[in-house]
Amino acid sequence: MFKLSQTDIDINILKASLLDAKAGAYVSFEGWVRDTNDSRHVLQLEYQAYETLALKEGAKILEEAQTRFGINGAACVHRTGSLQIGEIAVWIGVTCEHRQEAFEACRYIIDEIKTRLPIWKKETYTDGSSGWVNCRQHAHAEEINQEVGVS
Amino acid sequence: MFKLSQTDIDINILKASLLDAKAGAYVSFEGWVRDTNDSRHVLQLEYQAYETLALKEGAKILEEAQTRFGINGAACVHRTGSLQIGEIAVWIGVTCEHRQEAFEACRYIIDEIKTRLPIWKKETYTDGSSGWVNCRQHAHAEEINQEVGVS
Amino acid sequence: MGLSSGMPFTAEKQIHVDYFAILKEQRGKDSEVIQTSAATAQELYSELKERFGFSLAQNHLSVAVNDEFAKWDTPLKENDRVVFIPPVAGG
């Protein structure tokens, strides 16, 4: 079960959906909004998602984890909209008979979420500036290229 | 913070103790009581701890994780007494700036807990039999050795 | 017969484009319908980058056509929905 949520993630409900008397291990990951990123002081952030594709891709990542690691269950919710410091940006829960596969699957899911899910993060800093994470340095690299005449 | 608990583990309170605006990743492990172990149907189980040493050893494991992986925080609670299917036998929570170290530290802690903590598990099966896990096969191996005359 | 069956001389077509993140900011809107003769997603991005001054080079983007990840040389059809995907930052 992969979901996007505009509001606070309620972990107890999500976790209840994974309860399973055959599962001996439950591994969970949460991404928390930190007050600092790359030494800049973060005030708040905003996630924007390409929802239709994000839902498809998220479900696909969970299926891949299921197939690769033979886990019992997996679920993931990613927040969208405006988030404050300390809020949960993403929650993942994995159940399995044994712990090794549960750890590996949970890690696989967050790694893939981070590289494949069409979701973007805009950070607003305490100095009033803001920017889309990962978009700036690329844009900047290109500006530099243009300045030195690289096409 | 390492604890033993005779009663249900309240995760929300434990997790609250780890909240940290500098932490971007929270990884958690729970060991759940399964209805089956080694193809035998489990009815319930009992954990017995050598408390003084278990508390020392548990705290030591958490300190080791802190030193090795540079995590922000770690906590663990292990149940003692009688547990039913689906109950949480052990809970571990780890926070860190980044996720890789959080996963590795969490896995380190549960691996060490399983091999070093002086805690024993007695399973009672649906057929009415029961036994201390890991003690039987050793005892049995020795009986066999005695039968064939190995000292 | 080829000419009468919907293959005009100009391959001018209507494409729905959705914008996200920095592209949305740079375009100042989140979607629009573009009349274009671009044959592929790649050609369409070149055209729009030029027209709207997008900062990101194509090699930093992915593209989705009709809500599936697609190759840049995917031929575009009338009424396709195209989304250019800036470097993601989920999690």
Next chain:
Amino acid sequence: MGLSSGMPFTAEKQIHVDYFAILKEQRGKDSEVIQTSAATAQELYSELKERFGFSLAQNHLSVAVNDEFAKWDTPLKENDRVVFIPPVAGG
């Protein structure tokens, strides 16, 4: 002076032993005080295994003396607290 300062000819001493798990079951109690001349933890386990019919071989156990993991050849002193640790099964 050596003789009068608490070093008897027989090294008979009093040791507190706590039992857990299968040892507790096989002994039928969770602790007791043992009078023994065993010089080390290893000698004490041999003695008790023989006396109470413990099933576990010493090489499957660990031992703690005064609530710290200890080596089997640790010399035992009067009033030491010894715990033999069967294979653990936490988590």
